[in-house]
Amino acid sequence: MTKGFLVVAENNNNVDYIKMAYVLALSLKSSQPKYNKLSIITTEPRISLPQKYLDVFDKVIICERDDNWKTKSKSLDTTSLCASYYKHTPYDETIVLDTDIVFTQDISEWWDILFDKELIFTSNIKTFRGNNVESNYYRKAFTENKLPDIYTGLFYFRKGDISKTFFEMVNTVFNNWEMFFEQLQEKYRPNFLNADIAYSIAYKLLALPDYSHLSIPTFTHMKSQLQDIGNVKEDWTKFLSVFINSNKDIKINNYRQLYPLHYHDKNFLTKELIESYEIR
Numbered sequence: 001m002t003k004g005f006l007v008v009a010e011n012n013n014n015v016d017y018i019k020m021a022y023v024l025a026l027s028l029k030s031s032q033p034k035y036n037k038l039s040i041i042t043t044e045p046r047i048s049l050p051q052k053y054l055d056v057f058d059k060v061i062i063c064e065r066d067d068n069w070k071t072k073s074k075s076l077d078t079t080s081l082c083a084s085y086y087k088h089t090p091y092d093e094t095i096v097l098d099t100d101i102v103f104t105q106d107i108s109e110w111w112d113i114l115f116d117k118e119l120i121f122t123s124n125i126k127t128f129r130g131n132n133v134e135s136n137y138y139r140k141a142f143t144e145n146k147l148p149d150i151y152t153g154l155f156y157f158r159k160g161d162i163s164k165t166f167f168e169m170v171n172t173v174f175n176n177w178e179m180f181f182e183q184l185q186e187k188y189r190p191n192f193l194n195a196d197i198a199y200s201i202a203y204k205l206l207a208l209p210d211y212s213h214l215s216i217p218t219f220t221h222m223k224s225q226l227q228d229i230g231n232v233k234e235d236w237t238k239f240l241s242v243f244i245n246s247n248k249d250i251k252i253n254n255y256r257q258l259y260p261l262h263y264h265d266k267n268f269l270t271k272e273l274i275e276s277y278e279i280r
Contacts, residue, residue: 005024007097021057125151152195220261
């Protein structure tokens with residue numbers, strides 16, 4: 001069975017998601033000796049992509065831009081493409097990622113473990129120190145509405161009836177997100193389409209199994225209020241030191257990163273860090 005990673009990379013006026021996907025692809029090439037293919041779903045014309053990007057992407061899956069839908073959602077990070085992974089994946093087994101992630105260690109053994117589940121999301125995330133995150137600072141909409149606490153930043157699915165049905169439900173929620181979100185407590189619901197919440201609603205409606213006790217998949221989430229380190233703003237790179245060596249090992253405040261790193265703060269991608277990955 002074919003295995004690979006998949007991201008949505010749709011640029012906007014504020015963020016170059018294609019560049020982020022490029023660095024993600026480089027990190028996979030340097031850390032995953034067995035399975036390291038990354039395909040991107042994008043609305044950018046292939047001709048506009050630098051050749052060095054095309055050299056590291058497995059497949060570039062180009063979709064039509066849907067700006068009307070995006071404007072209505074009032075979201076910069078979530079697009080209708082985020083509901084289309086099952087439709088577009090070129091793999092039998094897929095790990096879906098956010099673009100603002102880099103890999104630091106080999107996770108090849110995960111694939112054999114994840115194969116037992118047709119669909120499984122990250123539920124337990126890590127701080128940069130490697131501790132389990134206990135805070136629900138950013139997840140009150142989940143706890144207060146009794147939604148499955150799942151993250152779409154890194155999840156796995158294998159093609160089959162369960163995952164196909166799930167993504168059909170996700171599409172239904174995405175296309176009618178205002179109606180579905182209206183059922184949530186007013187105090188704890190976003191006024192724009194949030195992919196994590198939409199996915200969680202679909203997961204709950206289908207009464208899919210609770211895998212929240214499992215330790216993988218997982219990732220380090222660098223949102224500042226999860227780190228338990230005091231008054232650090234969301235642009236955490238201004239407060240914490242980042243170091244990458246010639247082996248592509250990353251340290252944050254001298255803590256070596258052992259899990260996929262969801263850096264969140266786009267300032268993490270410095271020119272020096274990108275060049276470190278470009279050196280093979």
